[in-house]
Amino acid sequence: MMGTDLGLGTAQLGDLFEPLDQHTATAIVDAAWACDIRLFDTAPHYGLGLAEERLGTALRHRPREQYRLSTKVGRLIVDIDGGRTRTWDFSADGVRTSLMSSLRRLGLDSVDTALVHDPEGHLDEALTAAYPELERMRSAGIVDAIGVGSRHLPSLVRFVRETDVDVVMVAGRLTMLDHSALDELVPLCEHRGVQILNVGVFNSGILATPHPAAGGRFDYTVAPDAVVERAGELAQLSARFGYTLPQAAIAFARHPAPVASVVLGAESADQVRANVRAAEAQGDAEGLWNAVLETEGEHG
Template sequence: MTLSFGPLGLGCAQLGNLYRALDDDEAAATVDAAWDAGIRYFDTAPHYGLGLSERRLGAALRGRPRDEYVLSTKVGRLLVPNSAPGPDPDIFVVPATHTRVWDFSAGGVRRSLADSLERLGLDRVDLALIHDPEEHAAEALDQAYPALAALRAEGVVRAIGVGSMRTEILTRFAAETDIDVVMVAARYTLLEQPALDALLPLCSRRGIGVLNAAVFNSGLLAEDRPHGGLPYEYQDAPAGLVKRASAMAEVCERHGTTLPAAALHFAGAHPAIRTVVAGAQGPDQVKRNAGLVFGPPPPAALWPDLVAHGLLRADAPVPA
């Protein structure tokens, strides 16, 4: 696989009105801010806002040189027109003009990619990821994966992989298939590192790239001072995790850095990780995230202090 992701990618769930609605101008400004900051990897999915993220991302990238960026989308959910739309029952502030239908069949994979290209208005995607297959493992392994492997062999996509919040299914794909990457969401962050046990070592041994996404744990680590009401796993964060994140933030402050800076730098420190993928609620957050990633890392003394306070695993690789 020859894809170059850079140290930071833009996760585009927010372009699909994750948590709150933003207008087309703010969505375009978010992508423009990412481009101006040097970000050249963009990740989207049909699931994000029932196709809204793909449409907005495609529109924002359409005037950019196509060979200068990497674009990924996902398969596993088809969008079927809804005859009686109401509000989206998921976490996106959009009308439910379509219904999400799970489909990991070979035909579903090809249809999903064709529909995505139509929404994006682009000639290709570089990377196709099987999205959240944990409840459909057999079909995803037996049908979706071979379909993507065939598309890779045909040159339709340059690389294939799987994305999930569950390390067990990612580990199974890494062990049993010839995927190029895994996208691990929220399972290798400053707050928690279950991917360190089996998934990341396996990916290192097999040469599978890791795209580390949702590194703010849905928002809990995204602010300098965590507080109640911030999301974790796309719901209000439990009080115990808010307390833990607040303790981390206090240690960060003592070392002259911030919790988001520590979260972003830690998320890219494991040698198996090819890039950190972070979403952003608007262009200002993109600029902040990029400034933190491309700026100086937190002081080296931060990491052993977090370990000493029981806030970080001692075996987790940290930034040099």
Template sequence: MFALPRWGLGSAALGNLYTAVSDEDARATVDACWDAGIRYVDTAPHYGLGLAEERVGAALRDRPRDGFVLQTKVGRLLVPTGGDAAGRDTEGFDVPATRTRVWDFSAAGVRRSIEDSLERLGLDRVDVALVHDPDDHLDDARRGAFPELLRMREEGIVRAVGAGMNETAPLTAFVEEFDLDVVLVAGRYHLLDASAATDLFPAAQRGGTAVVLGGVFASGLLAHDDPPPESTYAYAQAPADLVARARRIAQVAREHGTTLPALAVQHALAHPAVASVVLGMRSPAEVHRNAGLFAPAPAGVWEALDREGLVAGRVAA
């Protein structure tokens, strides 16, 4: 199985996801990750129309290249718009629309995507290349992207290949069909949703594929010590019943001297199929806070949660 650090930086926020981050704060965030011992960084062309890759590359360029694992993705090519940048991106990133995304899962598109990413990163290689969000392009990915990435792995251009999606069924099929090193699944295994454990995790374990989890905070609801009613879940307003359940988990956590976010991280890593989690961070303060979430919670908190049936699909560490 491809070896990955236990946790890493998810860089969508450094591409100005939802709100802008200054170049200085982005650099300080990556530097703080390095100081905290984080040696795994996940990025993608999609994030800020290349801005995340540019910022990650600038911050890592002077670090020992064999000292970190860099992961990017293929499937969206970035094409200059030729405009005056007066418009803004329409896919959730606070950046000027100087580029546009073009879906391309062909073999040639994959090669070009990696070449373009390396140019934005200013680095000589990426370690892990994932097919990104091929939900509406499954056949194209099967015919073009996966075979080409496997060829690039054989050629030594990338060290590991895989896929990153939000849905488990296609990821499971890809794991069973191709010799993948890594899969990244977002929002399908956390304290409130264990769906990835029913299909993807067993398939990955059978195939020796490393599973990386994104979205262990359920896109916001589980990121708070005391979740507010207006919390987000799956990138929308959280349903009232899930807010109530998260608040009850948070209350039990406090009673045992820990926090809801700490339980979210530790629950994710407790499953034997999970190799790593990536956490989105946009400031050194968030890095320092997240670094403190890994100290093991008291065993009694899990027993208390189990008695009330509050945690989905828990596996004892």
């Protein structure tokens, strides 16, 4: 359904860690295109709509039928006193308003996939209002696929169990450092025929460097010492199977059968190219997978 093994995540286009400009954002998208990436993921949440605007500008001259694009619902971007703010809204009206606003920012007539974004604090409404509206949109051909994205595994599990979603976006919970999604979500997705978009596979950065060090980011904050130590152990383990740590992180993330795409963010065109080179590395993926799980048991 997704049509590509690697996707470009665009949180960085919304100034996630560092301010960017449109020139840099376009260079990132152009680099991804040159590397044959044709899946682009965004959200209103990223930079209060800024990522969608920059992505839309960067894709404007690209043939629409040649790429797939996903965005999200659940947060509305509201203009207040000359600025923008976010407000939660998982109602049916909120879903429609959110998607129409995203299309305006993107400068597009359609998106391919719409995902309920971080529903864990509003789960009942997301299941009883947001999801039925997305299901209606899918039936009407407004979107091709629908799903949910979150770091919160119980929410993802409930959506897969209780709805007919096509895809779940798993953020940071199917990685070398945190593979808690394997306990219940991954087997459930495989059983139900639900695809996984695996994001946050570097856990905010600690797995993105060959030699993890104190001060690295883990889950959007400074990594605890124990996490830095474990990441160092994983770097040594990766070398045994022919990988650097970033290469191993991607190989591990794409291994489970339901994973359709690994979506990687980037702060520069060079980082896009580095990510693609890491994804192309040849090593013993099966051996790596088994060793990570075995040593996790020893580590725990």
